[in-house]
Amino acid sequence: MTSTQILRYLLKSAQIIIPLLVVVALWSHIAPILLLLVIALLLTSILGPVADWLEMHLGGSRIAAVLSIYGAIILLVVGLVSTLGPILLDEARSMGQAVSGEGDSDLSGALKKSLLDIVPENYHETVEAKLTEWVAGSGQFLQSLLKDLAGMIGKLIGVIMNIVLVLVFTFILLLESRNFKVAFVRSVPNAYFEMTLNLLDKVQAQVSGYLRGQGIAAASVGVLSTIGLYMVSWIMDVNIPYAFIIGMLAGIANLIPFIGPFVGMVPAIIAYVVTDQGPAGISAMVPLAIVGMFLFVQMIDNFLISPKIMSSNVGMHPLLVMVVIMVGNSIMGPLGMLFAVPAFGVVRATITEIIWGLRAYRIL
Amino acid sequence: MMQRFSPIMPFRYWLDISYKTGELPDMKNAIWENIFKRGNEARSETATALRNVPVFADFSKRELREVERIVHHRDFKAGEIIFRQGDPGLGMYIIIQGDVQIVNNENPDNPIIYSELTDGDFFGDLALVDDASRSATALSSGETRLISFFRPELQDIITRFPAIGNKVLMNLAKVIASRLRKTNDYLSAAQKAQSGDEN
Numbered sequence A: 001m002t003s004t005q006i007l008r009y010l011l012k013s014a015q016i017i018i019p020l021l022v023v024v025a026l027w028s029h030i031a032p033i034l035l036l037l038v039i040a041l042l043l044t045s046i047l048g049p050v051a052d053w054l055e056m057h058l059g060g061s062r063i064a065a066v067l068s069i070y071g072a073i074i075l076l077v078v079g080l081v082s083t084l085g086p087i088l089l090d091e092a093r094s095m096g097q098a099v100s101g102e103g104d105s106d107l108s109g110a111l112k113k114s115l116l117d118i119v120p121e122n123y124h125e126t127v128e129a130k131l132t133e134w135v136a137g138s139g140q141f142l143q144s145l146l147k148d149l150a151g152m153i154g155k156l157i158g159v160i161m162n163i164v165l166v167l168v169f170t171f172i173l174l175l176e177s178r179n180f181k182v183a184f185v186r187s188v189p190n191a192y193f194e195m196t197l198n199l200l201d202k203v204q205a206q207v208s209g210y211l212r213g214q215g216i217a218a219a220s221v222g223v224l225s226t227i228g229l230y231m232v233s234w235i236m237d238v239n240i241p242y243a244f245i246i247g248m249l250a251g252i253a254n255l256i257p258f259i260g261p262f263v264g265m266v267p268a269i270i271a272y273v274v275t276d277q278g279p280a281g282i283s284a285m286v287p288l289a290i291v292g293m294f295l296f297v298q299m300i301d302n303f304l305i306s307p308k309i310m311s312s313n314v315g316m317h318p319l320l321v322m323v324v325i326m327v328g329n330s331i332m333g334p335l336g337m338l339f340a341v342p343a344f345g346v347v348r349a350t351i352t353e354i355i356w357g358l359r360a361y362r363i364l
Numbered sequence B: 001m002m003q004r005f006s007p008i009m010p011f012r013y014w015l016d017i018s019y020k021t022g023e024l025p026d027m028k029n030a031i032w033e034n035i036f037k038r039g040n041e042a043r044s045e046t047a048t049a050l051r052n053v054p055v056f057a058d059f060s061k062r063e064l065r066e067v068e069r070i071v072h073h074r075d076f077k078a079g080e081i082i083f084r085q086g087d088p089g090l091g092m093y094i095i096i097q098g099d100v101q102i103v104n105n106e107n108p109d110n111p112i113i114y115s116e117l118t119d120g121d122f123f124g125d126l127a128l129v130d131d132a133s134r135s136a137t138a139l140s141s142g143e144t145r146l147i148s149f150f151r152p153e154l155q156d157i158i159t160r161f162p163a164i165g166n167k168v169l170m171n172l173a174k175v176i177a178s179r180l181r182k183t184n185d186y187l188s189a190a191q192k193a194q195s196g197d198e199n
Helices: A001-027 A027-057 A062-101 A105-116 A120-154 A156-186 A188-238 A243-253 A260-274 A287-311 A318-332 A334-360 B011-021 B031-051 B060-069 B153-159 B162-198
Strands: B070-074 B081-083 B092-098 B100-104 B112-117 B139-140 B144-149
Touching: A001 A027, A001 B162, A027 A156, A027 A188, A027 B100, A027 B153, A062 A156, A062 A243, A105 A120, A105 B144, A156 A188, A156 B070, A188 A243, A188 A260, A188 A287, A188 A334, A188 B070, A188 B081, A188 B153, A260 B011, A318 A334, A318 B060, B031 B060, B031 B092, B031 B144, B060 B100, B060 B153, B092 B153, B144 B153, B153 B162
Parallel strands: none
Antiparallel strands: B070 B144, B081 B139, B092 B144, B100 B112, B100 B139
16 A cells, blocks of 8 residues: 555545544534434425425425415414414413412312212212322422423523524525435435435435324314314303313324323313303213214324325334333423324334335345 | 526626726636536536437426436446346436446346447436336446436426426336337237247
């Protein structure tokens, strides 16, 4: 090996090693930005097909398509905040007061009273003890959730900055995704060129389909549950408060398979049981109707909505769901529980496609 | 002939005038000129190569520009494999410069060369339609420059510019139909020859 060859080899190695060392040395600073970039990439994979569709209808102008999406998002957020915001805030405030017993209605007290009315007298002590334990437990859960939220509000400026950064990253990615893809693929060695392109395309399609499907399913379940609760109230002529907030909760909880449906069902029944229903009193038929309504919504989701919108079979074993949720809880608390399953779904779809690619191109 | 307006036109015009009047004697060869030239040259090279392929032959300048934006450029050394027999088919390649061998190497000791392709030829176009495995290996037999146009890019064009996408698909169908007709001719000729032998 001549000295020129050695020098060339060292220079080539330095091209890889130096940037790697810089990344390792600055990891603590780079990691948060990388996380924002990953979120922006996920958002881009959801909004990309919308931008393509708009581009087709706007005479091939990408910038007009992306600006239209941002305009629509701003309008949607302003519209939702101004119309549904007050209802949501009102329900949340009155629910919070009811749970803590500060407001006009004492949720835990009313629940205790309702249960003691039904249960025979010799079980009253056990029921009271269990209820106190349950209220304390749920109070702790609510406290930790509130602490999470309070922490987030405390870092409001940071959160807003991050949201702005994600939106800026997403804007650039939506606008330049094709150029980035071409530039990235250019750096891939010839031997892996086709495989990389094939994988990029398949992973993007899977992740985008999965996230869009989850989003549409959650929104549909939320809207259907809210309408369903209003319909049960109207048909059976009873008062089920917080229908809107419970419906939205059911929609968001739909991200968690198996457990999600109960997250809407249980608070709706509790809200009905503890609310003064006037002279008619509490009827056993209403909780049954609520359960029936949520099951019906789940049936619509499982048999009509999800099969149409989910790009792939993302069925997960219940045990796996439990483990993933517990891991999510230990990493990020209650918020982690909520996003653990979708995050796992994204990672799984990516890994499945990578394994397919490595096998199809006989690398594995 | 009328030239289409571009934002750099006034600047180029000023540059040319300044050069001709001797105000900027060295600017004509300066980096600015190279920037304008390099982009145009790369584009025209790609556009010329694309026009040689029946799939893009009747494309307008605007339509070609949209395709140019999403194709990939690759340089292969002599002996380098472009794709292997059995790999999932992804799309077509157009040779800008160089030579490519299409080889059946089911038996590595006795590879069969199906075809030897050169500048302006294209291969792998059927993979634009489905993802069936590659039926042969493509091997670069010299320093080769290629353009690749793949199925994801075709789907992208179909989504964003349905008219261009339809044109690609129609032209692709014409290429396949022409090959099918030729195959039918060969088959009927072979059948006639066989029945003649039997009689």
